[in-house]
Amino acid sequence: MINKYQGSLSERLFDWFNYVFMALFSLVCIYPFYYVLIYSISNPRLASKGIYFFPAEFDFDSYIKVLSLNTIPHAFLVSLEKTVIFTVLCVYFSSMLAFLFTKRVMPFRKTMYRFVISSMYLNSGLIPWYITMKTYGLRDSFLLYVLPGIINAFYIILIKTYIEQMPSSLEESAQMDGAGFLTIFNRIIFPLSRPIVATVAVYASVGCWNTWIDNYLLVDNEKLQTIQVILFAYLNEAQGMATDLMTMVTNANSGRQLQLSPETIKMSITVISVLPIILVYPFLQKNFIKGIMLGAVKG
Amino acid sequence: MTYKSNKTGWRYFLIAMPFMIYVTAFYFVPLFGWIYSFYNYNPALSFSQLQFVGFDNFMKMYNEWSEIYRVLKNTLAMSVLSILVTPLPLVAAIMLNEVKHDKFKRFIQTVTTLPNFISWIVVFALTFAVFSNEGLYYTLLRNLHLDVPVIGIMGNNGATWFFQLGLSVWKGIGWTMIIYIAAIAGIDNEQYEAARIDGAGKFGLMRHITIPGLAPTFFVLLLLQISNLLNNGFDQYFVFYNSLVADKIEVLDFYIYKVGWLVSDYSYATVLGMVKSLLGIALLFAVNYLSRKTKGESLL
Numbered sequence: 001m002i003n004k005y006q007g008s009l010s011e012r013l014f015d016w017f018n019y020v021f022m023a024l025f026s027l028v029c030i031y032p033f034y035y036v037l038i039y040s041i042s043n044p045r046l047a048s049k050g051i052y053f054f055p056a057e058f059d060f061d062s063y064i065k066v067l068s069l070n071t072i073p074h075a076f077l078v079s080l081e082k083t084v085i086f087t088v089l090c091v092y093f094s095s096m097l098a099f100l101f102t103k104r105v106m107p108f109r110k111t112m113y114r115f116v117i118s119s120m121y122l123n124s125g126l127i128p129w130y131i132t133m134k135t136y137g138l139r140d141s142f143l144l145y146v147l148p149g150i151i152n153a154f155y156i157i158l159i160k161t162y163i164e165q166m167p168s169s170l171e172e173s174a175q176m177d178g179a180g181f182l183t184i185f186n187r188i189i190f191p192l193s194r195p196i197v198a199t200v201a202v203y204a205s206v207g208c209w210n211t212w213i214d215n216y217l218l219v220d221n222e223k224l225q226t227i228q229v230i231l232f233a234y235l236n237e238a239q240g241m242a243t244d245l246m247t248m249v250t251n252a253n254s255g256r257q258l259q260l261s262p263e264t265i266k267m268s269i270t271v272i273s274v275l276p277i278i279l280v281y282p283f284l285q286k287n288f289i290k291g292i293m294l295g296a297v298k299g
Numbered sequence: 300m301t302y303k304s305n306k307t308g309w310r311y312f313l314i315a316m317p318f319m320i321y322v323t324a325f326y327f328v329p330l331f332g333w334i335y336s337f338y339n340y341n342p343a344l345s346f347s348q349l350q351f352v353g354f355d356n357f358m359k360m361y362n363e364w365s366e367i368y369r370v371l372k373n374t375l376a377m378s379v380l381s382i383l384v385t386p387l388p389l390v391a392a393i394m395l396n397e398v399k400h401d402k403f404k405r406f407i408q409t410v411t412t413l414p415n416f417i418s419w420i421v422v423f424a425l426t427f428a429v430f431s432n433e434g435l436y437y438t439l440l441r442n443l444h445l446d447v448p449v450i451g452i453m454g455n456n457g458a459t460w461f462f463q464l465g466l467s468v469w470k471g472i473g474w475t476m477i478i479y480i481a482a483i484a485g486i487d488n489e490q491y492e493a494a495r496i497d498g499a500g501k502f503g504l505m506r507h508i509t510i511p512g513l514a515p516t517f518f519v520l521l522l523l524q525i526s527n528l529l530n531n532g533f534d535q536y537f538v539f540y541n542s543l544v545a546d547k548i549e550v551l552d553f554y555i556y557k558v559g560w561l562v563s564d565y566s567y568a569t570v571l572g573m574v575k576s577l578l579g580i581a582l583l584f585a586v587n588y589l590s591r592k593t594k595g596e597s598l599l
Contacts, residue, residue, distance in 0.1 A: 011501045026410045032425040050438040097318045105308035119326035125572020127559045128332020210418035270424040
């Protein structure tokens with residue numbers, strides 16, 4: 001490919017530099033993930049002396065420990081559950097409202113659309129949000145994870161733009177056959193919007209998987225803890241340890257002995273908490289690039 | 300509007316109603332909480348029992364100006380720094396566009412956007428693994444028999460702003476790069492062909508076609524960033540907070556959390572949040588006005 005196009009010397013130098021630079025750039029982005037992975041499956045004693053490219057003696061003890069700690073598999077399941085339920089609700093209902101907004105015959109269409117879009121810019125702030133959620137009785141409730149955010153103005157803009165580009169004859173013919181609103185939406189519009197629906201599903205699910213502030217502020221129930229908050233709790237403990245270590249430099253050696261195993265455990269939890277994202281997202285990449293293109297055209 | 304379509308129209312309207320109620324409940328009802336800025340909020344009391352204090356909570360902003368000044372300085376420093384690096388993803392996208400091997404290109408895209416999809420907690424976990432005193436970086440220095448500072452970069456007060464900037468660039472650059480790649484794909488191919496016929500080389504194409512073609516996207520992203528001057532987010536500063544870097548990492552969003560949560564001054568935190576939101580909206584409208592004046596295009 002490169003040889004086909006014979007550029008000047010400076011252009012070929014640029015190409016060369018460009019490939020090296022891009023390779024390094026990719027490395028910087030991916031290496032921390034890789035490092036945490038090889039550390040988590042290495043012998044902790046050897047790993048702490050420095051590992052760079054390969055695991056030092058495979059050792060899955062930390063995973064066995066982590067998974068036998070009931071809280072972590074449980075938190076993982078809670079995260080998974082809330083992500084799946086939220087994504088389904090968010091994608092379905094945001095699409096339905098977006099579809100309604102394409103209906104020119106609907107009275108007050110523009111007013112309602114502006115009303116929904118303005119929700120994107122109005123932010124009540126932390127405390128009023130907290131008080132409202134508490135008043136709704138969502139404290140210590142699973143619903144807190146899945147109810148707020150189902151209708152998302154940004155997703156609605158994306159989906160509405162997409163639906164507007166579809167030929168209207170599809171819908172008209174179904175209407176002739178006597179199909180009602182829900183039938184048209186469920187059977188025709190929703191399935192045909194797959195590229196944008198997939199994009200929105202990626203945004204929504206990744207967002208939901210990563211959110212933890214709701215859990216952190218409003219949920220104390222151990223049974224409802226998400227993996228992010230559990231990970232943070234473990235890390236924080238370590239951070240406390242690290243600051244203690246810095247103030248007591250003299251005790252550093254004895255401290256290090258203690259820290260060995262927790263270090264590996266932390267890395268294992270990190271791996272577990274990013275695993276779903278790493279496994280799922282490369283497959284959806286093609287879709288969200290399309291989605292961004294729609295967004296970029298709009299912007 | 301004919302009679303028949305009007306009837307279906309009202310049916311759609313009825314279907315839309317529950318959605319409007321939902322939006323009101325979850326986006327607009329919380330705004331009524333702003334009223335607590337005029338009261339002395341106490342979670343144990345009902346609304347009628349609360350003591351009305353007028354603008355007392357607003358006066359607090361004036362009285363604690365030195366605190367607010369410090370926090371604002373951090374907020375603006377981080378925002379301005381991230382505005383200064385807005386050309387980075389643009390440059391990276393132009394370079395990525397020059398990669399002609401499709402597989403390599405897709406690999407770079409996949410790998411560089413990955414950090415965008417992880418939470419700040421995970422970013423913190425990775426940073427800790429790499430930059431803590433026992434982490435990769437200092438272990439490597441030790442193994443190379445180089446000097447290792449007693450206090451690592453995560454606790455280095457003087458480096459905080461730049462370290463946090465680096466982290467947010469690392470997390471976000473791949474994603475923004477894809478937005479530019481999408482915009483490059485939108486540039487008319489004929490322009491490139493015409494320029495090539497006119498004898499433009501690789502750099503000529505970049506300078507005369509790609510960069511001007513990306514300017515509108517760049518401008519929009521820049522304006523959005525300016526309108527978010529006071530919003531640097533909360534997660535990042537919350538997870539990287541430690542006592543050593545406290546006075547450099549406290550941005551507005553973090554400070555509001557601190558006042559509300561750790562000090563339990565709900566009313567004052569509400570005031571700060573409200574003022575921040577209103578300033579943010581004002582900024583957004585100002586930027587939008589500028590955009591309409593200069594480009595004839597509206598952002599909103």
